[in-house]
Amino acid sequence: MIITRSPLRISLGGGGTDLPSYYQQHEGFLISAAIDKYVYITLHDTFQKEIIIKYSKTERVENIHQIQHPIIRESLKLLNIDSHYFELASLADIPAGTGLGSSSAFSCALLKALHAYNKTFIKPDELAEEACHIEIDVLKEPIGKQDQYISAFGGINCFNFCKDNSVKTKELKLSKETLYNMEDHLLLFFTGYSRSASNVLKEQDEKSKINDTSMIDNLHFIKELGYKSKKAFECGDLEEFAHLMNVHWEHKKQRSQSMSNDHINIWYDIAMKNGALGGKLIGAGGGGFLMFYAEDNKKLRHTMAKEGLQEVRFRFDYDGSKVVTTS
Structure with a gap:
């Protein structure tokens, strides 16, 4: 039995500049943090000649080419797993489609398990690149590289996405006081909406590929906000970071009409009047989690609970993708 896990993440600055359609021309910059919410993969041999795959549905097939789940099928092919006697299952702390990078965390946990199955060691950067290769190169998803890298590495990191x-x-340099304040005052609330990141990012990707001026200028601005957020973190100025999140959110909404909706906008305004200093929607947009930096976290928690939004409390993860157990 092999059990692996990979952390989900929150974006702290520069989100959207990690897509190849942008960084291959302009380079990208992003700050991301892994949190203690995970995707888990279990893998073990069986005695019956059958491949069993369990996720939101169950597949029973005779060979890997018959597997419907694209990431599982392509990962098995990439690592040359040709066994016909195994069962693979996935579990997650948070539902998919909620903006916390679950798809890429799934890819990293899966590949980590398959390498353990093959008894091969893989470094975090290699793991991230394998996950990127499958999702971006093989499956042609219009997504970026942030999620794979932060899930593989863990921690709170700055990523430069280069033209090549x-x-x-x-690693983002933070004082212990700043780190503790972030964990105490950054709050996540589930909007109740889930969506496909690929569908939301498709518009950005297509506009970037044709050098749409408004889209490129927007992403340039977001990248600069990422650098400013880095400086604010290093100086311990979390109020400035909260202000930058507000600016980020206003510009992020300009990238697509599907980025937000009336309910999300109303909840955002309510939060800003009840203890939040700044916030944004995590992930590609359209649903998932609202994240706020709260001056008065008790007031904000009480207010959002009255609005029917569920809070997910978290701490940062520093392990990244790891093998939990083998037996």
Whole structure:
């Protein structure tokens, strides 16, 4: 039995500049943090000649080419897993389609399990690139590289996405006081909406590929906000970070009409009047989680609970993708 896990993430600055359609021309910059909410993969051999795959549905097939789940099928092919006697299952702390990078965390946990199955060691950057290869190159998803990298590495990191497709990873330097304040005052609330990140990002990707001026200028501005957020974190100025989140959210909404909706906008305004200093919708947009930096976290929690929004409390994860157990 092999059990692996990979963390979900929150974006802290520069979101959207990690798509190849942008960074291959202009380079991208992003700050991301892994949180202690996970996708888990279990894998074990069986005695019956049958491949059993369990996720939101169950597949029973005779060979890997018959598997319907695209990421599982392509990952097995990439690592040359040709066994016909195994069962693979996935579990997650948070539902898919909620803006916390669950699809890429799934890919990283899966690949980590398959490498353990093959008894091969893989470094975090190699794991991230394998996940990117499957999702972006093979399956042609219009997504970026942030989710795979932060899930593989864990921690709170700055990522530079270079024109040659390489990624430079550097730990964000934070004082202990700043780190504790972030964990205490950053709050996540589920909007009740889930969506496909690919569908939301498709418009951005297509406009970036044709060098749409408004889209490119918007992403340039978001990248600069990422650098400003890095400076605010390093100085321990979390009120400035909260202000930058507000600016980010206003510009993020300009990228697509599907980025937000009336309910999300109303909840955002209510939060800003009841203890929040700044906030934004996490992920590609259209649903998922609202994140706020709260001056008065008790007031904000009480207010959002009255609005019917469920809070998910979290701490940061520093392990990244890991093998939990083998037996």
